[in-house]
Amino acid sequence: MKRNIILSAILATGLFSGFVSAHDLGDNLPKKGKPTALQIKNGGTIQVTKDNFIAAESDKYFFEQQEKSGINHFTHDRILLTMDTQTVVRQNRDTLYSKSIWDTSGGVTFELPILDTYQTLQVIDENHRSIAVLYAEEGKNKITITPDMLSSGQHVWTVARTQVDSNTPSAIEDGNKKQDMIKGTANSDNLYIPKGFDQVTRENIRLSLEDDVLKLDFTKAMGAPEEKTIKPVQNLKDRQVELFHARGLTSMGFGGLSSEHAFYKVLLADDRSGVCQTMTFNTPPLTEKGFFSITTYGSDAYVHTENFALSSRKDELQANKDGSYTVNFNCGDTAINNIDVEAGWTGILRMYQPKSEEQIVKYAKEIKQPHSL
Structure with a gap:
């Protein structure tokens, strides 16, 4: 009663x-599971199943980012997220974001400044595995990435997160200055080539995986590639990543950080x-x-x-x-x-x-x- x-x-x-x-939603985002024009343009005929979904979803994020920023170049979001600036599922306005695609075939070096506030740079390969997480702290702010460190391919997708004190013009301006301090230097500039996945089946699989959301164990969903030696500068723990959980996290939101x-x-x-x-x-x-x-x-x-x-x-x-x-x-x-x-x-x-x-x-x-x- x-x-x-x-x-x-x-x-x-x-x-x-x-x-x-x-x-x-804006025209840059899919409607009810329908791929965007950009996704169709960069898609192909390879049917997507649960077995190859991670590679297909990673491929989508790689070619979408390259379309926006080109190769070896950061694109900075200069304001916190709004409805009109969202580009991915389950995006958030926690920080200012800086994203890019890099060719590692000749080696690429990333470096963050030393700050008294939160700033990270996460490096992710074509199989949605974390290769490094840098912090704007002494000893944790610089790394050189080469293809032998990756689980797949030679390109990486990076996302930097820069915290601001508040959502005020002065705080955002200060955050923008910190974004501009992020450095990346590559010795090769080969473009990322889309793999040719069918975008309709990719999006349908992504939507079907929503049913697994409460079954996911995030401690087993994101981490470094197996059978690779983890160096201290990568700032990653050695963990057992399981396909079910990794696939679910990839569908929920690309670029999640591992649990440490x-x-x-x-x-x-x-x-x-x-x-x-x-x-x-x-x-x-x-x-x-x-x-x-x-x-x-x-x-x-x-x-x-x-x-x-x-x-x-x-x-x-x-x-x-x-x-x-x-x-x-x-x-x-x-x-x-x-x-x-x-x-x-x-x-x-x-x-x-x-x-x-x-x-x-x-x-x-x-x-x-x-x-x-």
Whole structure:
């Protein structure tokens, strides 16, 4: 009876999903599983199955990025993510992003500046395996990548994450300056050649893998290539990556960090119709430069509302008196830390630079999912 009264009040005040202003996707993003014109242009006839999905999805990200930035050149996102600037599924506005495609056949050297704030550069090969994760810290900020370090191919996709203090013009300008300090030097410039995967079957397989989201173990989903010696400068742990989990993570969002660098908690509310849901959690066990965020998505894994995310950056998340955090979903403008969601929504709690993998995994397991009041 009490639940019915609450639901009636929510409907009466316009907090149901139908009252959230949804945003249509731009032409650069697929509609209901239909590949974009760019994807079709760079596709081919090789049918995609679960067995070759990782290679096909990686191929898509490689040729899309090369179309945008060319070879051996960073493209910097100069503002935090908005609905209109999203380019991939489950993107987020945690940091400023810098992306690129590089030819490693002659060797390529990456270097980050030394900063007192969070900045990383992740290097990923054509099989979605992490080759290195650099930090803007002494001894962790420089590496030379050669083809023998990769699990497949000779090209790498890189993503740099640069944190900003807040989403203000001055903070963004400061972050842009830090982006410009990222260096890459390659000795060869062979273009990445798309492999010829059929884009319709690739997208259908990606959508079918959504059903596995709660079965994924992220500690087994991303890591360095097997049978390769991991050097200290790569900043990676030796871990056993399993196909089921690696394939699922690739479908969820390309470029995920392995668990010693970040951890992802998938949020699936007990009622995703759009009625008010809530969750409370303690501060994650992160290092001094670490931070966390919650980002929400529509049923297609893209952003459709203006108010879709909150992070531990300055002036975004309000803490409770005991230091914990309560985040609400479609509970109205007067609710603390409220995010607007639409029917069928999902979310991700992202936690960067944990104190240890063991601590963050234990912590994530104890977090209660969003639930009804």
